[in-house]
Amino acid sequence: GDRQMTYRILRAEPDAASTPDIQYMLAILASRLGDEEQAVTYFLRSVELRESLKFRGNLDPEISRLIRKYGLFRRDGNRDAPSWERPGFFVAGRVSGRCGGSGGRCGAGGPARRL
Helix, strand or coil: HHHHHHHHHHHHHHCCCHHHHHHHHHHHHHCCCHHHHHHHHHHHHHHHHHHHHHHHHHHHHHCCCCHHHHHHCEEEEEEECCCHHCCCCCCCCCCCHHHHEECCCCCCCCCCCCC
16 A cells, blocks of 8 residues: 555665665564564664664654564663674574574674574
């Protein structure tokens, strides 16, 4: 329906990959469409482009659920590091079944189960 059409339009936008607001909206749409892996990838890219979106994500149910589910920004000592940057997070570059249950990659540098 309308979500799918909006998703296609935003993805086709020429500056989509470098526009934090578009990446963030794509994350919300992907989550609503049931594609958690892509939603996480879009959200992490939006945060990479504009760090304040990390905090905005806690206010949107679609994104805050992903942050909690995958532990995206857990505190590691005194360092607020995304969990995928910590040692032991990946298994040979593959997701260990946590992201969508497919066992495939969860986006470049995306979430995976901590060992």
